[in-house]
Amino acid sequence: MTGNVRSTPRAVRMAMPLAREVVDQLAISLGVCIRPVPMRCVDNAKGTARVVDIPCGATLESKCPPCAKRNLQLRKAQCREGWHLDHEPVIPASEPTDEQRYLVELRAxxxxxxxxxxxxGEDLAPWDDALAEVDADLRRSGLRGSVLGRTSTGRRRSTRRRQDAPDLPKRKKVSSTLGRVYESPDGQRFRPSMFITLTLPSYGRILDGAPLDPTAYDYRRAARDALHFSKLVDRFVQNLRRVAGWDVQYFATVEPQKRLAPHxxxxxxxxxxxxxIKQIAAATYHQVWWPQADRVVFDxxxxPVWEDEVGYLDPRTGEVLPTWDQALDALTDEDAEPLHVLTFGDQVDAKGVLAGTPNADQVIRYLSKYLTKSIAETCDLDNPRQRDHADRMADALRYEPCSPTCPNWLRYGVQPKGAKPGQxxxxxxxxxxxxxxxxYPGRRVLVSRKWSNKTLTEHRADRRAWVLETLGLSATAGIDPNRYTWRPIPPGDPDLPPLGQRLLVEIANRQRWRALLAEHQAQADDTDLSATGERRRAA
Structure with a gap:
């Protein structure tokens, strides 16, 4: 048989893999991004241009497995380098840029x-708009804080602790990010760290990841806890630093439990x-001072209907709905209650971890176990009971306000912040x-500023520098920042080769680089063995 395609039965041909699928599988096995962003790189010195595929940088395996794997390894390196740091990190302040200086002068x-x-006595609205625009440009430029210092909305909230939350001890503050050093009887000194797991309270009895009685399950509280969980974590870290007495640094990940609640x-x-640790968790709470969202005003x-230059109106009375700021101003009286109060549950797990031990590596793997999957992908949604549980959770979230700008505020008779037509x-x-x-709308990875004394970009540069050093190249020598100009390539550009063709080129390049890297590593290993033999003979 010659293998002619036409002589192959149709059913057999349909079962054969598609060529593009094989290309994607090979690209994934070699770590090549399958959703690259094409850019045109112009060499200003030579006057030439070429197409360069930039990795998409996806963090989810469902979108791009190679990029997700690279980001996962990057997070593991970040966690490992900062967890048992034995010296104080130093973060030098950057000099202001010319743009930042110009914007500050313009604002003045x-x-x-x-x-x-x-x-x-002139109208101040145009000037206020211009100042707000410059302030926004200042924030986008990377300048921290406000040129006016601390600003106040004029709203006062009681800082007295709730009576249902225990008080916390307070230690004298020391200027350090390192923990206590212990010394064993034999004189060895070590500085352990901790691994802590915190969960939310119960909303009802659970069986195999789903409520035993869905009608008795508190879905509203579960939805609000999930939406504001990141704020509760911030409060916990603040209390942690208050009790510890030093500037506690942390690397944290947020994952869902089987019952779909974040922990x-x-x-x-x-x-x-x-x-x-348990005392801090029990004393931590967060009050959401938002307008009430328990009474439905508009079904x-x-x-509400939109009217230009006015906002949203009640179609029954023609009255303008209160704005977001007006609704918050109404909460300043002493009888006002927060929309929601978050607390942690009773389940708190804390254990010590020593650097360089198998337990430390195991915990790092556990911390990053689900980072390449979305929160929903970590749950068993093939289970009908848990799938129905997830659907009921989605229904509870549908009309729950998620932020000040959420259109759901219209349901409760309040204009969202920055209201616009069509909401x-x-x-x-x-x-x-x-x-x-x-x-859960927040970030999956939460890292303090002084954790590893490096940004994620610097960790990525370290990995690149290691590869170049192994190949005998320099990561910085001969780089002219003004030589190349990068321009995005719009979809449908006739000069852009098909994605399959570009992936084949990247696959060939990756195979060549891997072979070259393996060759240089083997040479380095031989050099190390020779040097070790020379030292032994000399000894």
Missing amino acids: QLQALRDQADQD LHLAMRGTLSRAE GETL APGQCRGKGHKPEHLG
């Missing part, structure tokens, strides 16, 4: 003009007693309302 001039207009795994530098049949309850595009996030 606009502020002076605005003050003069105020004295002359926290936190690697902490330094140690506290388990009793103190699906009657919705309607149940149509928010925020992450918290998407099924794959199960209500």
